[in-house]
Amino acid sequence: MSLTREDRRWEVLARELPFQQITALRAQAEGWRNGTAATVTILAAVAVAKGRNDIAQLDTVWRWIIVSAVVLGFAALVTSLMISVRVAHGSPGASIWNTGKDLEEWTRNEVARGGRLLTWAVRLAAGGLSLLIVAMAAGWLAPATEDSAAQLVQVRASTEAFCGHLIAIRDGVVTVDTGTADAPHPRSVAVPALTELNQISSC
Structure with a gap:
């Protein structure tokens, strides 16, 4: 049977x-590297824009879940990116022989190893x-501790507005902690200057 031009x-x-x-x-590896980097960038942007600002409000179990997932996730992604770079560009200092047989053998081994x-x-x-994604979902959906949720308030005065954990209302002064458990930042407003004081679920 004769072959056509297309055959x-x-x-x-x-x-x-x-x-x-x-x-x-190597083109595949380059594509995977670029795609992974772009996806991580998008996830980071979403987490910054929509994520919970302070995981200290969560129970200890949820905090450990979120921190562990973030650390392990980024470690896996960094390792993946480094492997993709290795496949796309080869090993530093690798020798390529200048005979046809040696080049063929090197190519076969490199393709198998790279695959x-x-x-x-x-x-x-x-x-x-x-x-x-698990860390982001846990940060969004995990319930705050009962104490922190009950004491979280929004304060509005004539010249400022902020939210935080209610510390005390004493001697005509409202004191609210606008910092975190590790870095407290108490702020006070005189009761006559208040225009609004509401309990909220999150800042």
């Missing part, structure tokens, strides 16, 4: 394919992104 073209492409494997692999590494990079990226 012959496919045959030529098939014969050229082994010589293009390393280029295709395995890229598979791990994809798995680590997926795991890291999942952990960050």
Whole structure:
């Protein structure tokens, strides 16, 4: 059976394919690296814009879950990015032999090794992104401790407005802590200057 021009073209492409494997692999690694970095940037922007400002208001268990998920997630993503860079650009100082046989052997080994590494990079990226999403969801949905939720207030005066944990109302002065558990920042307003004092669920 005679081959058509299109069939012959496919045959030529098939014969050229082994010589293009390393280029295709490195292009894939570059794409995964860029995609992972872009996704992390988007998640960070969403977390900053919509995330809970102070996880100190949460129970200890929830705080540990969020911190652990963030640390492990970023560790997995950084490892994934480093592996993708290794696959995309090769090992520093690696030698490439200048004979056809040696180059062929190096290419086969590099493609096999790079394919395995890229598979791990994809798995680590997926795991890291999942952990960050879990941390964000926990930060949004985890309930605050009963004490902190009950004492959180919004204060509005003639010249200022702020929110925080109510410390005391004594001698005609309202005192509110606008800082965190680790860095308290008490602020006081005289009762006559108040225009609004409301209990809220979050700042």
